[in-house]
């Protein structure tokens with residue numbers, strides 16, 4: 001195959017857009033030379049009486065190029081894709097003219113565009129003579145077609161063709177000033193240079209999974225993360241690769257500490273060079289990639305970053321500036337990692353990149369912890385009028401996903417550990433404990449802890465047990481580096497940790513995550529701990545465990561260092577502060593932190609560590625320090641709803657206290673991703689309602705949505721929610737409208753209040769009230785009953801004594817409720833009438849505080865249990881209050897004293913229904929003497945009283961008899977037509 005010299009490609013890179021640009025000029029022949037393309041198109045619309053473009057429509061139509069066409073006035077520097085997009089829109093939409101056939105022209109334009117793009121992506125494939133001639137022919141054909149489409153004169157056509165030939169004639173003399181020369185140089189050697197720079201650095205990661213660190217291949221352990229649009233209303237999660245579908249110039253991916261932001265970006269770099277087999281090549285539209293870490297404190301300008309990436313090319317004559325210019329014409333993906341770690345120096349680089357995005361064919365992806373968005377990133381973007389789409393990395397909350405993540409790492413554990421042991425052990429943890437491992441960093445720590453302390457894991461009972469194990473792990477790792485002969489090794493390690501922690505804090509306060517060799521020496525010196533005998537221990541042991549070395553990007557730079565992970569630096573700093581507080585000295589928190597309040601945002605994670613550890617390990621210190629901590633957290637910016645939520649989650653034992661932070665919450669959505677956070681949300685709700693009604697009202701719509709997602713959809717959960725917010729019960733009761741089917745329950749006065757409010761929203765089929773009447777005083781019981789019109793109510797009033805509950809029964813009358821169950825004490829006829837008015841096929845269990853006529857209950861019940869104390873014996877003069885006949889009532893006479901058999905007999909006969917038959921007849925708490933029972937039986941049998949059927953399990957067949965059953969004082973009376981034989985018998 002004959003190869004065209006590489007330099008010749010430059011001319012083709014240049015020729016295609018040049019010819020297409022000429023055609024664009026023909027199409028827009030009436031455009032004023034200083035009009036931008038947007039202005040021109042708007043004018044065309046106005047002429048046709050159409051509305052101007054909305055911004056969204058504009059963006060949709062021109063996508064990547066929308067910004068460019070808002071500012072440029074000619075096609076000279078534009079890329080073929082952009083020109084094609086504009087031209088085809090003009091031809092087919094703006095200047096649409098059905099009398100001219102544009103298909104052929106569009107086809108020829110597309111051919112030239114595709115050829116050029118193909119060349120950019122795969123120069124090797126197009127540098128053959130054959131392909132080279134193919135492009136020449138395509139260009140000539142395009143010129144011919146344009147000639148006939150626009151009716152160009154022969155002279156004009158010949159002029160263009162001559163220009164093409166002249167350009168081609170220059171093939172052997174490449175123009176090193178030409179941007180196309182540099183573009184093609186970048187395409188051929190630039191990508192390779194970037195690959196060499198990053199692939200080796202990023203393709204693996206060191207883990208302390210064994211006594212020695214082991215290297216894992218990033219690709220092998222990478223767990224594909226899901227993200228969701230932060231402002232997204234539907235809250236749907238999707239694969240991270242879809243972030244590139246965003247319309248906006250800048251893609252921002254947020255994630256909490258250890259959520260996997262850096263790892264995600266590093267994987268994107270790797271996938272750029274080696275797309276994963278079998279998956280969509282979502283990076284194929286990018287020609288180049290630049291990776292920048294915001295923690296970098298030495299790279300001052302974008303041109304320096306470019307130099308790091310394309311070293312050799314930049315060193316060629318005129319290279320550095322031309323490479324940057326050329327990059328601007330290519331599709332470049334800028335990856336900016338860890339914006340929350342940005343410092344004064346790296347901010348300059350980021351600003352340079354951001355400022356360019358408006359005119360570049362580039363995308364910028366920025367990762368950051370969430371707090372920096374509001375504080376630093378949004379202001380930067382809005383200052384530069386750049387729009388962005390904000391995503392957040394979803395936590396790994398499903399057990400199946402957590403196990404899948406762990407399995408990949410487990411494969412690396414190898415020797416010693418039984419296969420599957422690590423995942424099995426994880427599965428055996430309680431859900432509460434497992435919820436601690438929803439970020440990759442924590443899952444990774446789990447692997448490390450499992451490897452070193454399987455026994456410690458087995459003892460984890462609560463989420464709070466996890467964090468201390470991490471520190472113990474570090475102690476163990478340091479111990480392996482120290483000589484066994486050292487005395488007081490534990491004290492020594494503790495002191496070393498304190499020294500390292502103080503240093504970690506100091507560095508964080510200065511926003512320093514990377515430090516130089518000289519700084520390391522100074523740190524080493526300061527971390528030397530004095531042992532007994534004034535001898536100084538070597539700090540190298542601890543530093544070698546906690547620090548990581550970074551090889552320089554360019555040969556002349558020197559080695560630098562950082563903690564293994566920022567979260568570990570924060571843990572050591574936090575542990576140091578904790579020790580200072582627990583040490584009992586009265587130093588104020590701000591003097592321990594040693595940072596002015598403006599700098600506290602840098603210490604946010606550290607403060608959270610301290611908060612959690614104090615809450616877990618020393619409630620006394622927690623309480624004492626809470627006001628200071630609260631203040632510090634406020635200055636540290638823990639004022640977004642999700643941050644407060646996470647803060648509360650960390651302190652289950654002080655959730656109510658920590659939820660006070662909710663009163664400081666600024667605007668924004670509230671998110672709930674797992675059930676365990678429901679409690680947190682409830683605390684927040686309660687605290688806002690109590691402490692800041694203004695914020696409560698403002699936040700209610702979001703809270704309501706979050707509570708719904710958190711599963712507060714069962715009636716009792718909603719009721720409890722309402723109960724927590726007495727001042728906003730009416731509002732919170734709106735949740736009732738979402739309640740799923742099921743019974744509602746009322747157990748106390750608060751519930752009465754809550755359910756009364758809920759009934760304004762919706763009604764259940766069935767409401768169960770089991771309540772002590774003392775709790776009903778002063779609560780809106782009548783309102784509840786009124787609100788429950790049409791609802792089936794099961795009402796149990798306590799205590800089970802003979803104090804009448806009539807006050808609470810009267811509201812039932814004409815209320816429209818359906819009383820399907822009642823148990824309680826009635827003292828007046830009005831009470832009976834109220835029950836009768838509401839009862840429907842009910843199960844009634846009535847304690848009679850007075851001699852009442854229950855005849856009105858006829859037809860209202862399914863079962864009637866009547867409890868009474870013995871009425872005073874009045875001989876034949878006793879008043880009759882016959883119970884309804886059917887269904888047969890059950891009578892229980894309670895508390896008969898010894899010698900009172902006559903009173904019992906007259907009580908039974910007084911209540912005997914007209915047919916004298918009871919369903920059951922029983923004595924409870926009966927102290928009658930044994931010899932009184934035959935007398936009682938004789939008396940009531942003689943009066944014609946009978947009980948239904950045979951009493952199961954009491955023996956005695958069809959005899960009239962009294963049977964003592966189970967508990968002392970319980971006697972069943974079985975009365976038949978047969979005369980009693982005497983005494984009692986025991987139950988079997």
Ligand SMILES: Nc1ncnc2c1ncn2[C@@H]1O[C@H](COP(=O)(O)OP(=O)(O)OP(=O)(O)O)[C@@H](O)[C@H]1O
Pocket residue numbers: 205221222223224225255256257258259260261262263264338369440441444565566567
């Ligand atoms: N998607 C993933 N798959 C496998 N392991 C991961 C993944 N994401 C992160 N990890 C592991 O977790 C560790 C911490 O993740 P990473 O440093 O990416 O988090 P981060 O969000 O950038 O944290 P920070 O905000 O503290 O900088 C990584 O070193 C890596 O070992």
